[in-house]
Amino acid sequence: MSGNATFRLANTAILAVTRVEAPEVVTSDSLDDRLEGTYARIGMARGGLAGLAGVEERRWWPEGTSYITGGVEAGRMALEQAGVTPDQVGLLINASVSRPHLEPSVATQVHDELGMPTSCLNFDITNACLGFVNAMQVAGSMIDAGQADYALIVASEGTREPQERTLDRLVNGETTKDELKEAFATLTVGSGAAAMVLGRVDQHPEGHRIIGGLSRAGTSHHGLCIGTMEEMHTDSRALYVEGMALVTTAWEEAKSEFEWSDMDAYIPHQTSTSHLRGLSRALKLDNSKLAVSLVHHGNTAAASVPFTLAQEAPSLKSGDRVLLMGIGSGLNTSFTEVAW
Numbered sequence: 001m002s003g004n005a006t007f008r009l010a011n012t013a014i015l016a017v018t019r020v021e022a023p024e025v026v027t028s029d030s031l032d033d034r035l036e037g038t039y040a041r042i043g044m045a046r047g048g049l050a051g052l053a054g055v056e057e058r059r060w061w062p063e064g065t066s067y068i069t070g071g072v073e074a075g076r077m078a079l080e081q082a083g084v085t086p087d088q089v090g091l092l093i094n095a096s097v098s099r100p101h102l103e104p105s106v107a108t109q110v111h112d113e114l115g116m117p118t119s120c121l122n123f124d125i126t127n128a129c130l131g132f133v134n135a136m137q138v139a140g141s142m143i144d145a146g147q148a149d150y151a152l153i154v155a156s157e158g159t160r161e162p163q164e165r166t167l168d169r170l171v172n173g174e175t176t177k178d179e180l181k182e183a184f185a186t187l188t189v190g191s192g193a194a195a196m197v198l199g200r201v202d203q204h205p206e207g208h209r210i211i212g213g214l215s216r217a218g219t220s221h222h223g224l225c226i227g228t229m230e231e232m233h234t235d236s237r238a239l240y241v242e243g244m245a246l247v248t249t250a251w252e253e254a255k256s257e258f259e260w261s262d263m264d265a266y267i268p269h270q271t272s273t274s275h276l277r278g279l280s281r282a283l284k285l286d287n288s289k290l291a292v293s294l295v296h297h298g299n300t301a302a303a304s305v306p307f308t309l310a311q312e313a314p315s316l317k318s319g320d321r322v323l324l325m326g327i328g329s330g331l332n333t334s335f336t337e338v339a340w
Contacts (some may be wrong), residue, residue, distance in 0.1 A: 006214045006257055012140035013207025014338060015197045016081035019310035020074045020156075021297070022059035022067075022191035026163075031187055034167050035180075042177045049187055056275025058190030058298030067098055067158025069104055070193030072113045075154045078195040079114070082150075083114040086115045089197075090148030091139055092122040095131035095155045096336045097228065099124075099302040110154055121148070126226075128328030129269055131155065131302040132194070133213075133336055135260060136324075139198050140210050149200060155303040156193035185225070185234035188272065190268050190298025194306035208322075213336035214258065216250035219243060225329035238277060239329065247325075247333050248282050254335060263289065264320035264340075265312060269327050270294035279325075302328075316340045 028049035032039070039046050050056050061067045071094065079086060092114075094107040107122040116122065125135045132155050139151035166186045169175070201209055221242045225234040254260060266289050268279055273294070280287045293300070293308040300307050305324050316322065321339040327333040 003314050004032050005216070005253070006212065007137055007141070008212030009140040009144050009210045011201045012198055013201045013204055013209045015084065015199045015204055015207045016078040017196045017306055017310045017313055018074050018077040018081060018194065019303075019307045020070045020077070020193040022061045022070065024060040024062060025057050026060055027057045031167065034209065035170060038170055038175050038180065041173075042180065044177060044180065048184065050274070052274065053188045054295055055188045055190075055298045056295050058159065058188070059159055060138070060191050060293065063160070066100070067156050067191060067193070068109055068158075069099070070191070071096065071106070071154040071156030071195065072110055074116055074156065074193040074195035075110060075152055078152065078197045082197040082199070084197055084199070087117045089116060089120050089150045089152050091142055091151040092116055092120055093135040093139060093153045094124045095126070095153055095302045096124075096157055096327070097126065097128060097131065097227070098156065098158045100229075109256060127332060128330055129299070129301045130326045130328030130330075130332050130334055131137040132306050133324055133326035133334045136198070136210065137194070137213070137334070139306055143200060149203070151198040152195065153198070153306075154193070154195045155301075155306065157189070157191055157301040157303050159189045159191045159298070159340065161229055162231055163189070164225070166232075166240060169231070181236070182233050185236050186232040188299050190300050192300040192303050192307050194303040194310055196306050209339045211337040211339055212258075214250060214254045215332065215334040216244040216246055218331040221331045226333070227329070240278070243327055243331055243333075244278055244282055245339060246331050247279065249251060250333050250335065251283050255271055258337060260323050260335065263323045265316060265322045266290045266325060267305055267309045267312065267322060268325040269309060272279060280326045
């Protein structure tokens with residue numbers, strides 16, 4: 001096992017985690033209605049988005065509204081919940097997949113709109129749907145090292161544009177069955193935002209301490225899911241098989257340092273209900289302990305894990321052991337243990 005495979009934090013805690021739901025509800029039935037002619041022409045039945053992926057609806061930000069505002073709102077809520085003022089924050093990380101431009105970083109806009117001090121280091125971390133979990137490790141390491149007292153991590157995903165472009169392309173009368181299958185995953189994603197404030201355990205004993213975690217890479221599969229802000233091409237079956245193999249390998253290797261077989265709650269990345277069932281079977285987990293948010297929100301990309309954690313936070317008790325289970329196309333996976 002390589003030296004950087006696992007990490008442990010000594011003095012970092014989650015002080016707040018929040019989520020913001022995009023307001024427009026887009027049902028899978030409505031997408032099936034738009035694709036009805038394509039389904040009939042290529043001989044496919046409607047209902048796969050809800051029946052196979054388990055996504056009954058997803059959300060969109062209003063037309064003309066920047067999804068970055070969702071990250072700003074989630075960040076503001078998290079700071080208020082933590083009782084931390086913007087001028088106290090030494091690090092701001094944006095971990096979104098979605099971005100309206102290559103530069104500057106999305107973090108700069110969030111930094112400005114939240115009124116962060118000029119002393120607050122700010123940048124983006126992008127690693128597909130794993131970015132937020134990676135950002136927690138980076139921020140925690142900086143807090144442990146004494147480089148920041150507080151860190152704010154945000155992620156805001158906007159899926160309206162790629163889904164509308166994909167739908168327009170799929171109804172053009174020339175779509176093949178293979179093309180529809182390749183675009184299937186694009187239609188399961190959803191818009192939403194989440195934010196998290198991290199601080200020092202010695203200053204906030206009431207916080208939820210980050211214990212540590214493990215990461216593994218399977219980058220020979222980097223071509224299985226390629227996405228832009230216009231469209232996404234995914235080999236869903238291969239992505240499921242190889243992703244599950246990577247997670248299972250990482251899980252087995254983690255056993256030498258961590259005991260995660262009987263946590264109080266598991267917060268996995270949300271891609272489909274079949275994926276969650278497969279994860280539960282492969283790792284022999286109590287299915288009732290797996291948190292689910294995708295049924296009504298879809299796969300909210302890098303916001304997925306904190307978005308789901310914020311959903312579950314009111315039901316968690318002091319002392320509960322929580323495992324965040326991130327995975328992103330590339331492939332990369334990372335587990336992070338939290339003592340609630």
